[in-house]
Amino acid sequence: MGRTEALTAAEWVQFEQEGYLRLGQIASDSQLASLQARMDAIMLGKVRYKGMYFQLDSASGSYGDVPSGGEWAEATLNYRKIETLERDPEFLAYLQHPVFRNICQQVYGDSVSIYRSMFMNKPAFRGTVLPYHQDGGDQWGLDRNPLVTIWTALDNATVENGCMQVIAGSHRLGLLSQWGHTISPEQEAELAPESASLFLEAKAGEAILLHNWLLHRSGVNRIECPRRAFSVCYMEGATRSQQDENRTYPLVFGEGALCPEDQRPDYIEESLAV
Numbered sequence: 001m002g003r004t005e006a007l008t009a010a011e012w013v014q015f016e017q018e019g020y021l022r023l024g025q026i027a028s029d030s031q032l033a034s035l036q037a038r039m040d041a042i043m044l045g046k047v048r049y050k051g052m053y054f055q056l057d058s059a060s061g062s063y064g065d066v067p068s069g070g071e072w073a074e075a076t077l078n079y080r081k082i083e084t085l086e087r088d089p090e091f092l093a094y095l096q097h098p099v100f101r102n103i104c105q106q107v108y109g110d111s112v113s114i115y116r117s118m119f120m121n122k123p124a125f126r127g128t129v130l131p132y133h134q135d136g137g138d139q140w141g142l143d144r145n146p147l148v149t150i151w152t153a154l155d156n157a158t159v160e161n162g163c164m165q166v167i168a169g170s171h172r173l174g175l176l177s178q179w180g181h182t183i184s185p186e187q188e189a190e191l192a193p194e195s196a197s198l199f200l201e202a203k204a205g206e207a208i209l210l211h212n213w214l215l216h217r218s219g220v221n222r223i224e225c226p227r228r229a230f231s232v233c234y235m236e237g238a239t240r241s242q243q244d245e246n247r248t249y250p251l252v253f254g255e256g257a258l259c260p261e262d263q264r265p266d267y268i269e270e271s272l273a274v
């Protein structure tokens with residue numbers, strides 16, 4: 001049984017100070033096992049959805065070598081990133097957990113959408129360095145900045161397999177570049193020196209609340225155990241694209257929210273269908 005209680009006032013204060021908060025285990029053991037199995041089935045093409053975004057891992061481990069993504073490419077566990085997981089009923093049900101709803105309602109009110117729901121993977125003995133960055137800014141093309149990301153470890157995340165690293169309190173610096181995302185080498189030397197870096201090891205099933213402006217990075221995986229994770233960026237339901245005010249984003253809480261019962265794979269191997 002995972003956590004069901006809302007955040008306490010002390011936890012909110014801690015989140016405001018540090019820019020991250022460990023939420024403990026949210027998924028039950030059986031839900032976690034089912035998310036792990038579903039993730040591998042999606043990578044192996046046993047469950048498929050139109051419009052899901054896939055990006056293979058780089059061969060070199062270098063961020064500059066990450067291939068541009070697109071549709072499902074091949075049956076392999078070496079994907080680096082997969083987006084649009086809200087199309088899958090199991091991932092949608094998880095990201096709509098009451099604890100997450102309560103957090104989002106405190107920050108945004110009743111209507112909440114997502115910018116993305118994504119799988120981030122450091123495959124066995126592989127993975128790509130993700131440099132220090134913040135999640136937001138003009139690069140995201142939104143008319144307001146999202147502030148809430150919830151990251152869940154699908155495997156034990158350790159220093160050896162590329163757990164996340166953060167600079168506690170760095171969200172209070174605000175967005176370091178209006179364009180957003182990665183920071184310059186000069187900013188990194190000043191604001192994110194190795195000595196200030198905190199390794200956020202996490203147990204499989206543990207969820208961590210992240211402020212979108214918290215500086216975070218992750219390295220490569222030096223061991224056989226993959227480091228799979230699921231990360232969801234929640235935002236105010238009224239958020240629109242800067243370029244196209246008619247573009248909406250999937251609503252996950254409040255009126256018009258997606259329902260797991262309505263999500264169907266376009267293809268599912270017979271042995272996996274329930």
Ligand SMILES: O=C(O)CCC(=O)C(=O)O
Nearest residue numbers: 120135151164218229231
């Ligand atoms: O999982 C990782 O290594 C990084 C995740 C991340 O950058 C995010 O969730 O925004």
